[in-house]
Amino acid sequence: MRNPLRSEGEAFRFLVSVIVGALVIVGAAYVNTWLGVAAAVVAVVGIVWWLMQEPIPGAADPAPRLTSSTPGSTHRVLVLAAPGTESVRVPNHATDVVVVVPALASTVEALTGAVDDRRAEAEQTASRLAATLPNARGEVGADDPALAVEDALRTFGADEIVVVADDDAVAAIRERVTLPVSRG
């Protein structure tokens, strides 16, 4: 989507196009009111179409893949578990474990911010799983599994990632990180 206020030059061009659109609408309305309405609809659709012609800068760029580093004497495991997961298996030599449960919300819930129930559900799962694992703590993650892993890796450097979720989530996470990813 084009940002008409990205620069002074773009804002100036946008202003000129709005002036032209307003002149067309007023001229059409002077002839006939409904012609003016039609002109307004066409002008608005035209401006929206123009705004949609350009992708959001950077949105199409491939995001950099993440890696992480940990001290040699440790083996840190990041667990990504879907809400409601009953159990998870981690390697026996894991010294630190962080269990991240994404607060998976529907589009409507995400747009309206009504995610409290989803977060509570994710928190319950994270706490329950963390209690069953040694040296583990639980966290609630973003509503996208790959994003939840990314966020967690920013503060918890891991040696491997264990995923208890569907194949799409596993594939998305493998695309975003260079660490070993296995099914738990």
Place this chain on the structure above:
Amino acid sequence: MASYAEPVEHHHEDHPPEPHYSSRISPSILGMFLFIASEIMLFGAFFTAYFFVRVVNGTPWPTPPFHLPVYLAFINTCILVTSSFTVHWALQSIKRGNVFGLRAGLLLTFLMGLSFLITQAIEYSRIGFNTSDGAFATIFFCLTGLHGAHVFVGLTILAFMNIRAWRGHFSPEHHHGVEIGGIYWHFVDVMWIVVFTTVYVL
């Protein structure tokens, strides 16, 4: 030893990782989108009220016996539109190193913005109705007043831009202050075109 993750392409050994933002849209772009969205919602609320009063309720616009000073508003529109051209000229001037053009453009823009606001105040004082004279009058003052408030903010920004221009703060390499102020001023102008067309002309 640090144990955080970072993009493979960028290794930072001696400072914290880059700020992380989950949306993957740069903060400045996201900020501008949020600003535009908030302004659309703000003006949209008043335009919705206008639509209901005029179209749904069928209230005559303007409600007799009142009249809108269309000619005066048109002159004011010309002043404001011209001021957008002068601020554009100011920015183009400083990009070419023309300090006189920058100062003259910003000063003219400020004076025209001030003229717009003063003319609107005079229009309010002589228009013959006030906010308590029905839904038409309320919406009229709300829409034009909301825009006037934006002009006032723009004038404040322009005042600082002028002071900085006369103190030599801008150069062909550094004129971000003019760019940002210019964007806001064009935005205010765009909103006035919409307000003028819907309230005065249609």
